[in-house]
Amino acid sequence: MARARALLEAPQRRERIWPVLGAACLLAASALTFATAMILAPPLTSEHVGHERGVK
Template identity: 70%
Template sequence: MPTADSALDADQIARARALLVRRKRPERTWPVLAAAALLAVSALAFATAMILAPPLVSEHVAHQRAAQ
């Protein structure tokens, strides 16, 4: 009596299973690096804008008119 009770060829079934196994794709690092670079550039731009912005001076018009 044969060891395989199936009419299918065991070698072909093993080959089909091997073909169906998904290959692992390497993880891409460029999206992560692009996001980090974008955040770094935007943080530097925001810091530059805060440094170069004129200082806030708030004086009420009523105080200026009273002094004159």
């Protein structure tokens, strides 16, 4: 009887780590890419063009 119950029990699925690890690596790579782009981007200028030409 115990053998029959053991055969009827559903096998437990193990959780896979690869999808989680892949998502974490993709997020880290995109964060590093964004940080590099922000560092290498030219600085923004907030002055209006008319001020340089003397326009009031």
